[in-house]
Amino acid sequence: QVQLVESGGGLVQPGGSLRLSCAASGSIFSINIMGWYRLAPGKQREMVATITSGGSTNYAESVKGRFTISRDNAKKTVYLQMSSLSPEDTAVYYCNADLYRTVVLRGQYWGQGTQVTVSS
DSSP, rough: EEEEEEEOOOOEEEEEEEEEEEEEEESSSSEEEEEEEEOOOOOOOOOEEEEEEOOOOETTTTTTTEEEEETTTTTEEEEEOOOOOOGGEEEEEEEEEEESSSSSOEEEEEOOEEEEOOOO
C-alpha cells in the first residue's frame, strides 16, 4: 500500500507563514512528480505547485513569489513553504504523488488533506 501523510496545517494571521510537509511510504519504486493542490469552498480544485524528481518546479500564478516547493528524495517527502499568506489562501491542501510502484506500474496517490486557515 502507498500512503501520503501530511502535516503543518493550521491557523495563521494574514501576512504570516506556514510550512507543510508530506511523506510518502509503502510499496514505492520511485517517485516522479510530487505536488500540492488546494480546494476552497465555492472554488474548483487548483494546482498550487509541483516538483519533479530532478527538482524542476511549477507554480500557480497566484502563489508565485510567495510559496516555495521542495523535496527530499531520500526521505520521500515534499514540502510547501508558504509566506505572505492572505485569506484567499484559505483552503484544504492536498498532497499528490505520481509514482512507480514497480518499473512499469505507475499511479497517482493523494493525501487526506490538511486545513489552512488565514484569518485575523
